[in-house]
Amino acid sequence: MSTSAPVPKFQVLRSWKTAPYLVGAGMAMMGDNIEHVITYLVLWNTFHSPVLVGFQLISHWLPFLLLSVYAGGLAERFDCRRIIQAAQVLFMFVSLCWGILFLTGTLQLWQACVLLVLHGIAGCLWGPAEQMMLYDFAGRDQLPSAVRINATFRSLGILFGPVVGSALLLLLGPTAGIFFNIVFYLPLTIFLMRTPFTGHSREGAFSTGRVSLIDSFRVLGTVRRNTVILGMLILSALASVTIGAVLQTAMPVFSAILTPTGADGELIYGILLFALGIGGVLGGFFLEASGRIKPTVTTAVVAAVGFGAFAMVFAFTGSVAIAVIALVLTGASQITATATAQAIVQLEAPPAERGRVLGAYSMFGPGMQTFSGVTIGVLGTLLGIPLTVVLGGAVLVGGAALTAGYMARGRRRAGLVG
Template sequence: MTSINNTRLLQNKSLRFLIVARVSTNFAYQMLTIAIGWQMYSLTHSAFYLGLVGLVQFLPMLLLSLFVGHLADRYDRRRIISISQVFEGLFILTLAYGSYSNWITKERFLLLIFFIAICHSFQGPPMQALLPNIVSKDIFPKASALMSSVSEFAVIIGPGVGGILYSFGPTLVYSLTGVLIFISSILIAQIAMKKESFKPEPASLKSLFAGISFIKSRPIVLGAISLDLFAVLFGGATALLPIYASQILNIGSFGLGILRSAPAVGALLMSLYLAKKPLKKKVGQTMFIAVIFFGLSTIVFAISRSIVISFLALFVLGASDVISVVIRSTLVQLETPDNMRGRVSSVNMIFIGTSNQLGEFESGLTASLFGTVPAALIGGIGTITVVLIWMKLFPPLVKVDKYDELKAS
């Protein structure tokens, strides 16, 4: 069965298009993250402004995700992604021109990042809901793990390349990033979807907020995505990497790229393992254990003064995070009927955005108040605390044993 499933995955042309598109976008975003973080810190030398970068990326996702999820359940998901990437590429190229012509200030920088984040907000829910329209349910866990592995491959290379290219100036990084986003837009438009047979609900406030109502009715889904929200919210130490690279570890922009790559190396190896040997039992318990390791590795990174130990801590962080991501995404998608996937994915994106971008803001704010190392340390401890509380609040999630026990209805 495993060889048959692998063959079916490789023969799926649309999945191949989606994989290459994800590689392009992930590669681009990792380079973009390196350039934005380093340039903002160069402009301001402020942990607070590093946190603001996360905040302006989070606000569009918070304000638009429910609306985008509603669109994703009513209109062509490919077209929504493709069009938004065209506009995103244009704003990134504007950032390249602004850096080249030296009219970038911290205010203009934040404004352009905000516009890029608006475009990116239109991609999350339809992108999450797209994979079940390409592969069948029986091979979805393997396809999800495969998507994670190839995406993480780009995440590994992207930060290092971004750090090297940034030494020649941010313009080069932003220009290449914009081109990669355009390539992804073209590939997404070529995907063929197997459309489920359902009739979209009439547009109304009830249908707009239906994703929230659905999640509240499913303890497994609610527990999985809220765990990500609160656990990773406290574990956003990666937002402080520019400070660690420049002031604590003294390794420069290339070293920052290496540190950015470390979680992706761990995530890649773990996702490759999960693609070859997907979890077959105790998936709920495994997810909670993985998030505990995420918190522990954050604590080790916080107190480390060695580049080797820091790299290894971030390596474990990435490996444990991808276990949680694969399990959570599989649980959410398999528990959700197709006519609800866009709206449920939109709520999920709000939770993910809160944990990532708002988590970066929280880390930056905490670092400006208490210092960089205490902020990262507090984050790791907070993550572990959340896991222990969630295991008590959501016993059905802890007890989930096998994926095939789930049924979207």
């Protein structure tokens, strides 16, 4: 699905109407990850609960699974600037509450669970409104570029969030560090006070329909009738369930396997994590700089196949060098698949239902990462972590091929009907 005219490379970064938005989103994503680094360490040192570790993963992704379509309905009905600001304020509130509980030494398990859930809800609320703002800023022709660069800046936040979080722990300690983390949410929040874009400027009036949880899910009927949108959702769900957060969660296991005798295991662990993260960043910049890879169904399928295949290579190898290369290519394939699918879903979605369709994408994509814990927990116990990743990669490769066939048949049928 190519755009109608060539778009200058990095055009959205050259505009003061979009560049602060993209940078602010990257900083907010960094704040999100800094909070994980600080709070997860404190929670483990306080409670030593493996169950709580599992709940951290579930509480982060389950709101995406259950509430993303409803969040998309809110984005259709209301000013997206205010929805994103509400999400950022909720992030800041959660960081403030963590800080107060750390400072007073009154943190209890139930309080931790509530704050973890609120953090997940903030991320879910942010997603569809963020994508609608991208469409409003960039327009249809520049949308794929805006989605790519936004995904790249978010990847930068994910990459450097743990680094900055670790630095804050060392320099300030967990209490002062979590208070300082509030600063990272402010640039995006303040910028949205000044921009005239609402997420609806190009498409006219706001939706006037009801915004209820049940009514929101009626958009799945639209999704089901559009073969391309449904195919993108299936690809996203497959990637989330099979590989998703599994690689990052299982990285300590792989670092132990790959660390040579006498070498520093923590160093190898850090290198592997950095390789996966930098792959996403480099992949995003390459997509924009080259201008050769278009946001088409074929691109999404090939990138999903690459995501699974390179993950399999990483799980197979016993060489640190090959593992690093495979992880860089895995990260690059992942961001290509994600950014392409998001752009296609936006372009294919009916304007009146764009928010809920984007919410459906969040439900099938990030939301399905809720089950990646089951993938690594159950299959990892039965088969071992490396074989689990190999199996997940193989399922993703095969599933992507089958999904491509399904979309091709759907397009042929549509052509015959037309």
